[in-house]
């Protein structure tokens with residue numbers, strides 16, 4: 001797998017799968033989640049509603065991932081994952097790494113060759129950027145895939161890009 005980091009808006013990424021930093025309710029929100037639903041259109045939310053209705057308790061456990069159509073986006077599918085909320089007292093990093101490895105497992109199962117990730121949990125969920133980047137790279141490297149050949153981290157700021165570039169060169 002080729003791993004790279006770029007600055008950009010993930011809704012515009014020309015890849016097979018974009019990953020959404022969603023929440024367990026899967027019904028949209030702010031940040032990258034809001035941007036994906038706004039750009040992709042109502043088909044994505046409709047599919048999320050169907051999926052969530054079938055999940056135990058109506059929630060996607062944090063660290064797991066599910067796929068929907070990408071609606072009007074250039075990507076073919078959106079894989080939705082719910083990251084952990086940053087905790088200064090509990091180490092939830094296995095859950096954050098799982099977001100990446102599980103999303104890749106789901107994308108690979110669809111036959112995706114190219115996958116774009118945002119910095120999961122590094123916005124509203126408050127995860128410190130440098131560590132979020134390290135966990136992201138570790139989570140991707142831990143995944144075993146058959147089809148995926150490129151993973152692109154699409155970062156929304158120069159600061160996030162620098163953090164991911166540093167994590168990739170470690």
Ligand code: AR6
Pocket residue numbers: 008009010011021022023028029030031032033034035083118119120121122123124125126127154155156157160
């Ligand atoms: N493209 C790429 N990255 C983006 C974009 C974009 N268009 N927009 C924002 N980011 P966040 P979280 C970056 O808050 O921390 C939502 O309400 C952003 O700068 O979107 O996992 C969900 O519904 C940051 O670096 O996700 C959940 O409730 C990164 O994406 C909650 O927020 C992640 O920030 C999830 O919080």
